[in-house]
Amino acid sequence: VIWMTQSPSLLSASTGDRVTISCRVSQGISSYLAWYQQRPGKAPELLIYAASILQSGVPSRFSGSGSGTDFTLTISYLQSEDFASYYCQQYYNFPRTFGQGTKVEVK
Amino acid sequence: EVQLLESGGGLVQSGGSLRLSCAASGFSFSSYAMNWVRQAPGKGLEWVSGISVSGGTTYYADSVKGRFTISADNSRNTLYLQMDRLRAEDTAVYYCAKDHATVVPSYYFDDWGQGTLVTVSS
Numbered sequence: 001v002i003w004m005t006q007s008p009s010l011l012s013a014s015t016g017d018r019v020t021i022s023c024r025v026s027q028g029i030s031s032y033l034a035w036y037q038q039r040p041g042k043a044p045e046l047l048i049y050a051a052s053i054l055q056s057g058v059p060s061r062f063s064g065s066g067s068g069t070d071f072t073l074t075i076s077y078l079q080s081e082d083f084a085s086y087y088c089q090q091y092y093n094f095p096r097t098f099g100q101g102t103k104v105e106v107k
Numbered sequence: 108e109v110q111l112l113e114s115g116g117g118l119v120q121s122g123g124s125l126r127l128s129c130a131a132s133g134f135s136f137s138s139y140a141m142n143w144v145r146q147a148p149g150k151g152l153e154w155v156s157g158i159s160v161s162g163g164t165t166y167y168a169d170s171v172k173g174r175f176t177i178s179a180d181n182s183r184n185t186l187y188l189q190m191d192r193l194r195a196e197d198t199a200v201y202y203c204a205k206d207h208a209t210v211v212p213s214y215y216f217d218d219w220g221q222g223t224l225v226t227v228s229s
Contacts, residue, residue, distance in 0.1 A: 001169070034215040034216075036216075042221075043202055043219035043221055043222060044202075044216075044219055045219070046207065046215070049207060049215055055217065089152075089154075091213050091214050091215045094166045095154060095167070096157070096214050096215070097154065098151055098154065099151070100151045101151040101152070
């Protein structure tokens with residue numbers, strides 16, 4: 001099983017901030033990594049796949065980077081609708097696994 | 108527009124069974140691998156199971172292997188999850204999720220249903 005560790009678990013930020021979320025993987029997965037956003041009471045939404053490719057319709061303030069075992073999700077200019085939880089997921093092998101999540105809250 | 112509508116959740120006693128359904132529309136159901144992902148109350152996401160385009164290959168998380176069975180009916184555009192020998196730790200919202208890729212399935216997910224709640228009482 002590939003383990004995914006996100007940090008931080010909780011991030012307090014203000015509108016307009018640049019925020020960075022880390023996802024560390026227990027073994028190399030090349031670029032087989034996706035990021036999701038989940039707003040309270042809603043289903044997750046795909047933001048990024050292949051570590052850095054923006055899903056259609058996702059604002060360009062979101063970006064992803066990394067390969068191997070270390071990955072980063074960056075929101076360049078935090079908007080009010082970005083206060084949510086974020087999850088990374090590896091699709092290198094089975095079982096598919098998610099990070100434990102990072103909640104971005106209002107500071 | 109892709110739509111995924113889950114049903115079949117509810118309250119069940121430990122050791123019991125439930126069958127979840129996911130009615131799909133707005134895309135060619137038979138061209139995509141499909142998955143179930145769950146989320147326990149206040150917790151993170153956990154991938155549960157996936158099924159290939161043909162239905163010939165299925166995948167399971169270790170936590171449900173031998174108890175849950177995923178299947179798909181392409182004539183009805185419907186995904187199923189048969190859940191047997193349920194445990195309290197299976198309590199969660201269960202989401203149906205569509206694979207992002209067609210020709211070569213990826214088992215990451217670009218469309219999700221709104222979920223159905225399964226509560227297992229001990």
